[in-house]
Amino acid sequence: AQTVTQSQPEMSVQEAETVTLSCTYDTSESDYYLFWYKQPPSRQMILVIRQEAYKQQNATENRFSVNFQKAAKSFSLKISDSQLGDAAMYFCAYRSAGDYKLSFGAGTTVTVRA
Amino acid sequence: NAGVTQTPKFRVLKTGQSMTLLCAQDMNHEYMYWYRQDPGMGLRLIHYSVGEGTTAKGEVPDGYNVSRLKKQNFLLGLESAAPSQTSVYFCASSSEGVWNQPQHFGDGTRLSIL
Numbered sequence: 001a002q003t004v005t006q007s008q009p010e011m012s013v014q015e016a017e018t019v020t021l022s023c024t025y026d027t028s029e030s031d032y033y034l035f036w037y038k039q040p041p042s043r044q045m046i047l048v049i050r051q052e053a054y055k056q057q058n059a060t061e062n063r064f065s066v067n068f069q070k071a072a073k074s075f076s077l078k079i080s081d082s083q084l085g086d087a088a089m090y091f092c093a094y095r096s097a098g099d100y101k102l103s104f105g106a107g108t109t110v111t112v113r114a
Numbered sequence: 115n116a117g118v119t120q121t122p123k124f125r126v127l128k129t130g131q132s133m134t135l136l137c138a139q140d141m142n143h144e145y146m147y148w149y150r151q152d153p154g155m156g157l158r159l160i161h162y163s164v165g166e167g168t169t170a171k172g173e174v175p176d177g178y179n180v181s182r183l184k185k186q187n188f189l190l191g192l193e194s195a196a197p198s199q200t201s202v203y204f205c206a207s208s209s210e211g212v213w214n215q216p217q218h219f220g221d222g223t224r225l226s227i228l
Contacts, residue, residue, distance in 0.1 A: 009154070035216055045204065045219035091156055100145050100164060100208070101172065102217060104156035 004094050006105035013082045014113050020067075021077045021108045023092030029053075031097035034068070034075045039107070040088040048090070051075065079110070087112045116140050120205050120220035127195045127227050135190040135223050137205030144210035146188035147172070147217065148180060150201040157204060163188055164210075195227045 003026040013019035025034070036048040051059045051068050058066050063083075067076045079086055092105040121136045137146065144165050149157040159172030163182040177199060179191045188207075192199060202224050206217040 004156075006156075037216075043202065043222040045206075047216040050216060100162060101147070101159055102157075104158075106154055106156045 004092055004103050004105040006092055006108050008108045009106070010109045010111070012111045012113060013079070015084060016081055018078060018080045019082055019110060021079075021090055021092075021110070023075045023077070023105055025073050025075065025092075025094045025103075027073065027094065027096065029096045033095045033097065034066075035093040035095070035102070036064070036066070036075075036077045037091045037093060037104075038086075038088045039091065040085075045091075049077065082112050084112050084114060086110060118205055118207055118218050118220040120203075120223050122223060123221065124224050125226070127192075127225065129195060129197060129227060131195050132191070132193050133195065133225075134192075135203055135205075135225075137188045137190070137207075137220060139186055139188075139205075139207040139218070141207060141209075141218065142185070143207035143218070144185075145208045145217075146182065147206045147208075148178070148188065148190045149204045149206065150174065150199075151204060151222070152201050160190065160203075197227045199225065200227045201225060 005024045032053045034051045038046045038048045049061045063080045065078045089107045089109045091107045093102045118139045147162040148160040158174050161180040163169050166185040169180045181189045202222045204222050205220040208217045
């Protein structure tokens with residue numbers, strides 16, 4: 001199974017500031033997909049952003065963007081202009097092309113200070 | 115839109131009791147999954163199904179059984195519950211062959227084994 005590592009158990013950010021969450025993964029595949037999921041206290045798993053490994057351009061969804069470094073096997077998430085509603089646990093996930101399964105990191109808890 | 119619905123949302127069991135968790139999806143997805151979420155460990159795949167009548171083992175299958183008699187339903191059974199199975203359980207579903215599409219998650223079931 002692929003290994004996904006999130007080295008930051010917790011991160012804190014001031015409202016309106018920017019926070020970056022790190023994610024690294026281990027794979028020998030060349031074609032795969034990466035995801036960031038958000039889990040607020042309600043426990044829902046909400047897709048934040050996705051990245052196809054064959055695309056060089058970093059994905060962006062409103063205030064959320066990624067820095068995808070394929071050679072370094074790194075997939076960080078940047079949250080800009082942080083809002084109180086961004087407080088949640090964030091999971092990085094990996095899926096190999098042609099495989100049904102997702103491999104998840106352990107998660108990073110983001111706290112937003114008012 | 116219901117999406118993925120899990121029943122029940124909470125349950126307390128005594129050691130040795132049995133129970134079944136039900137997952138229902140209304141998106142006509144081929145693939146369905148059961149995960150467990152434990153503190154500091156992210157989500158781990160228990161079992162999955164790639165179509166009606168099929169099941170396969172995931173990362174942590176011991177102590178669980180599953181069935182997919184109907185395409186829209188995926189059942190997770192605990193035959194003899196153990197305290198180590200105290201966890202939050204998530205069901206998810208996804209489309210066939212569309213690898214960049216995310217998995218859609220239910221809201222989770224919090225299960226406590228005393």
